[in-house]
Amino acid sequence: MYYYKEELINQIVPDKPDPAAAKVLQEALGGQFGEMRTMMQYSFQSSNFRGNATQYRDLIRGVFLEEISHVELVQNTINQLLNDSGKSFGVGNAGIDAAPLDEALKHANPHHFIVGAQASLPVDAGGNPWNGSWVYSHGNLIADLLNNLVLESTGVLQKTRIYEMSSNKTLRETLGFLIVRDNAHQNAFAKALETLGVDWGKLFPVPNYDINKYPECRKFVEMGYHNIQFNFRLDDTRIAEVYQGASPSRNKGQLLVTPPPMGFPVPQLPDMPNEHSPGLQDMFV
């Protein structure tokens, strides 16, 4: 069973509304290598695990738990980017020529303005809905670990590319955090395969990005977040039997299981009248 505390795993840094940035950031939420995929893939691999080497099951489940809060983080980031992006002035607009949501005609995902009230969707940067066929639970430990390694590597790869698409601080803060966490998870699966006999040499991290170019990543690396696995279990776990010792990556350091980080407040979004998105107010107009 799953428990919750209303805290985000990282902060939402305010910057100006940016629907085009929101559109491409959807890839990190509902894309083939986004957080919904990692969450569901590790959920299925955890439940479908066979055999008694449960230290690996605990490793996969441990990453799964963090991914649920990553989904929540990206949803909130997209909402921040979309909020106030339509020029809202009153319930409905009415004016002859006014078209307060015309932003959606330009570089936005129009569904951000039609299907929801300027809010996140389970789709990718191209607007394609998330698809269950992207979840792999092969039922063979090595195949699953290798697949997870590709998943985390591609996660970093795509996030660094999205990072370079916009200098919006809201977008970059979240991506910076997730890039470093994906590296930690890349280390988790690389280390698991190391315990099965692989020597990775200098292969990881993939991609081999220069930390100096990503200031938002740097602070997390300095906090050691690339070598830490947060533990969200309320009971015992064998995760540290795998996630320990020297990092399998060229970036060195010691792998360490720690308690979850300090949480950040979940933003509260205002009513959005011309999206007809009131809460109770609608009843009393």
Added chain:
Amino acid sequence: MYYYKEELINQIVPDKPDPAAAKVLQEALGGQFGEMRTMMQYSFQSSNFRGNATQYRDLIRGVFLEEISHVELVQNTINQLLNDSGKSFGVGNAGIDAAPLDEALKHANPHHFIVGAQASLPVDAGGNPWNGSWVYSHGNLIADLLNNLVLESTGVLQKTRIYEMSSNKTLRETLGFLIVRDNAHQNAFAKALETLGVDWGKLFPVPNYDINKYPECRKFVEMGYHNIQFNFRLDDTRIAEVYQGASPSRNKGQLLVTPPPMGFPVPQLPDMPNEHSPGLQDMFV
């Protein structure tokens, strides 16, 4: 952030392997009205919530938290139904005519035997992958609540139909539990609309099933599970401002928020050699 204790929200009752039952039970996991849909729909509605009537946000999020453990419960139930359904005798089979996985050619979902090692998948009873376009987060409180009401009603409707497809105890215990919990969630959203002025008369529950015909449901009804909302929050929640008072259904009773139920052990599945699903053993053959 999300926390976890390795306990199932209901028990897995053993019965004989039954891949045909596993195939149709997938609807309750990866179908349009299955637990993945409820989980993701309430996740998006929670993060995308607008306005300060956060008692409704807490209600939606409260149901979301329980749905994560429903996903886990159905995954484990399907795995129990599939386990040992191929006649396994050794690593590979080799014999001239033996075809230990030929079950997959008959009434099973063949992907249960090919894509995974006799384990759950994010697909529906027809084998269609789960699809993000089934998640609705309209961004208007009333529209969201009405949609959730349809979702929970259809959840019960479909589960009673699947219940009547097989007398397998593994399948029926899980469905019995989920039917009653869906009723509790139907009450949650019906009650929320009642606070906005609706009088449902005798409309609910939908469907209006006879509890005497579903013995697996009866025990949960006797425990009051149809009028209880479990609280998985580790911090404060306003959920009881909505989920309280007389039930909006003909089945009467008082709505009550309670702590989570006692948990049940998560089964450990054996290695499955002719699916090439070993854990560590593969390394030492």
Added chain:
Amino acid sequence: MYYYKEELINQIVPDKPDPAAAKVLQEALGGQFGEMRTMMQYSFQSSNFRGNATQYRDLIRGVFLEEISHVELVQNTINQLLNDSGKSFGVGNAGIDAAPLDEALKHANPHHFIVGAQASLPVDAGGNPWNGSWVYSHGNLIADLLNNLVLESTGVLQKTRIYEMSSNKTLRETLGFLIVRDNAHQNAFAKALETLGVDWGKLFPVPNYDINKYPECRKFVEMGYHNIQFNFRLDDTRIAEVYQGASPSRNKGQLLVTPPPMGFPVPQLPDMPNEHSPGLQDMFV
């Protein structure tokens, strides 16, 4: 605007319930070459028509109008094949071992028993949902006419194949009628291309089936239905400027526009208690 009289375009011949037949007949409703495709394809081509050669627009629209009633006919035929296919005895079943809907575990489309109450769905014989990408409105008259010709030819081809899958009279009567009507529509588009200069020689009909092998078709051929286009317009139409003269097929005869055929009653389906498919009764249990 569209008007309606509650009459089916052909009769529903009763025979025993047959969910396996219902499953494959879905191809004729929601398959790539089924009636939903023809209906929507001709709808889009009618509205999107360019230029003043409106005799061709009227031809396409004329076929469109008939396809709406074909959709209704196949829906009703599938319902007839499914009705009573679960052994229904009372509201819910309750018995320890009874599983009145277990038919769905065998050769049926399980969604026929889960998603609806033993009723038709917008899917094909494999259970794949109907898809808008199958509708072609190329916007070039010749390309559209050629595409329609392939569509009608493949319609006959697939229906003759489904016909040979079951000797169920409910299925065969509907297919027999539709095969002959598809031939009439094949003639419509072949003739339209003939007016643009093509001489088809002995190419049509495609496929070149032997009418003696399809007794359900024979009666309709004897009524001349393969050379008739029904006119469902309440106003004037130029359709007969194209649909007239010698048939473009080897089967000869003269093409003729006539009033619609005599209609047949639309069946009324009974309540289905263990599908929780009551109408009003549910309110008074």
Added chain:
Amino acid sequence: MYYYKEELINQIVPDKPDPAAAKVLQEALGGQFGEMRTMMQYSFQSSNFRGNATQYRDLIRGVFLEEISHVELVQNTINQLLNDSGKSFGVGNAGIDAAPLDEALKHANPHHFIVGAQASLPVDAGGNPWNGSWVYSHGNLIADLLNNLVLESTGVLQKTRIYEMSSNKTLRETLGFLIVRDNAHQNAFAKALETLGVDWGKLFPVPNYDINKYPECRKFVEMGYHNIQFNFRLDDTRIAEVYQGASPSRNKGQLLVTPPPMGFPVPQLPDMPNEHSPGLQDMFV
């Protein structure tokens, strides 16, 4: 069987070409809550109806019939918005640098210029094809009515949002008409549930838009179109047994079944040479 008179259910108001508006208006045609969905959902619910409370079947079918003409209306509106949006000068363009269809590279749906000849498509505002899995025919009267209520409410919600994306009169006139008609259909299903015992209080209309902000809606409200159901039946119907009496919405008034409205001419689109969309001319170049 279905009959037709070549008249649109509302007028097409001319304004300047606007491919970006056409792109988002596709949501109202091929989106999850668009007219193709309502048309097909009510078609399936009509044919799949169980039980003898046929006044509800007649209600659902009555709305279905109107939706066919809504599909036609939106197709024609999109065509009007697209027409002349490429700068057409002769058959083909040839010039060294001219690119008369380059509009498609900007804010348009490129398929409007490639797949068809600047004409409507069965896709949504994001370009996703219409999908049969969006059609719900649950086979339980209450579940179907609740689902239809959500469908019509979301239909209004999305259309008011699209309305605020563009001040183009062609787009706004059609949306204004459809918003009011969706309200009438919302009333139809709300009323049907009222006959089953629900008292909606002040819940409807959803969303609770201010008519003063939508001048294109006002004229239809003044004609009472929000409380009227048009009757397209050529035979008897029991629809008025349900659709009668006081409106279930706060907007008050009496529900009334009336004959169809006066029709409007279906526009005739010109040839579009650089789309190679001639009719007969192609043969004589």
Added chain:
Amino acid sequence: MYYYKEELINQIVPDKPDPAAAKVLQEALGGQFGEMRTMMQYSFQSSNFRGNATQYRDLIRGVFLEEISHVELVQNTINQLLNDSGKSFGVGNAGIDAAPLDEALKHANPHHFIVGAQASLPVDAGGNPWNGSWVYSHGNLIADLLNNLVLESTGVLQKTRIYEMSSNKTLRETLGFLIVRDNAHQNAFAKALETLGVDWGKLFPVPNYDINKYPECRKFVEMGYHNIQFNFRLDDTRIAEVYQGASPSRNKGQLLVTPPPMGFPVPQLPDMPNEHSPGLQDMFV
């Protein structure tokens, strides 16, 4: 078995980077009437061919072989259009405000910058992934030939429309070549049907484009490429039993089977550091 020589079937003409052109050109690669479809459709029809009229099998297979190199040609053209379209300056970018891949936020397909490193994808102009349901292998010779004729005609139709969207020389050269080759394949299938008795009159080519408007096509027409079928077989083939004699199109000429054309070099793309697309360099940073 299939053999290869690293040569493109036509040249890549350099012009400036143009991601918007790359986006729409995807239709010719991964669209419903693009080169992946023709390649796979003829592959399936070749393997699934029934009967001993193998001259038609050889015709279909002959076209199939050329389509593999068309796929390669369009992939390389898209890559050329995308290359250098992000302003690349070093590994990562880092600067406070720099966003070197922000092109992806505007008129590009964002997946061109996220999923791959500014390179081709198996999707259409709207970003929808290629889908196997678009491949038709009806198993009836006439139906297959008619379908192929529609496929090639629509191929030309769509390519002429894409041609008019951009004056970029890279795009136009490839389209010019493919338009003429599609005409040759249109002739192939029209001729095959002619051998079965059809007289096409003046129907083809479809569309009836004016060669004077497409200078990039003219040179290939002057080389006779519209009436030639290249032979990529290393063994005997009966293709010339069908592909010979007078062209079935108004453009006249004699059909001729010839050896493949002279090949062109396959471009070598540079490393793309801010896409993290190095080859070996990544290992030595």
Added chain:
Amino acid sequence: MYYYKEELINQIVPDKPDPAAAKVLQEALGGQFGEMRTMMQYSFQSSNFRGNATQYRDLIRGVFLEEISHVELVQNTINQLLNDSGKSFGVGNAGIDAAPLDEALKHANPHHFIVGAQASLPVDAGGNPWNGSWVYSHGNLIADLLNNLVLESTGVLQKTRIYEMSSNKTLRETLGFLIVRDNAHQNAFAKALETLGVDWGKLFPVPNYDINKYPECRKFVEMGYHNIQFNFRLDDTRIAEVYQGASPSRNKGQLLVTPPPMGFPVPQLPDMPNEHSPGLQDMFV
């Protein structure tokens, strides 16, 4: 450009018709880890390759070329399994009760009998169409190689599972061949990563199947096919710079590039009258 010799890369061993086996074997053709995926993935990676380390490009392209003939091999195997599986007696069947294609109602994929004439389709074992979103061309050499390694490993894993579903010799011979060839390709990508510094220890092969249990594999292993890469290039290639030296797998041996194997005849399928699948005969009935 691509050349062809009409020879299969392995033999088709005759056995009795088996539509259920054909259904599951589709996974190896149109499934997520089937031959269409490998073919298209390596096609895109070859064309999209960046940088001058072309020995890796030649390796990927070399595997791509073989995959085209794997597609052809599986298509022909499925056709052999389906051929004669309907009891064919004459053109059409006509008899009152005969239903010669009723096999499709049981354990077959019904589309094998409806969409084609008992022939292969671009779908997986569950009937889902092949999808372009399964093709990964990440544009980062290491990510691409790791992904390919997962792809080949899962290819073997799934094929050994399908092998155990049926003792049909037609199915097993093809799978035996492909399993060994997938191992060779697993070696190819594992070796490529070895050249970048990885030491795999005893990780491969994945899965670690016992060759003694797969007699159809044994003969190919004895011929060394697990360590050989066939060279289908008609020009020079640098593939042997990577594919050489000690195998990276526990099965040892030396990697070697060799000419293609001896080819086998492509079967010729008979006409199938009650599928209306004649070639020329249809014209003269």
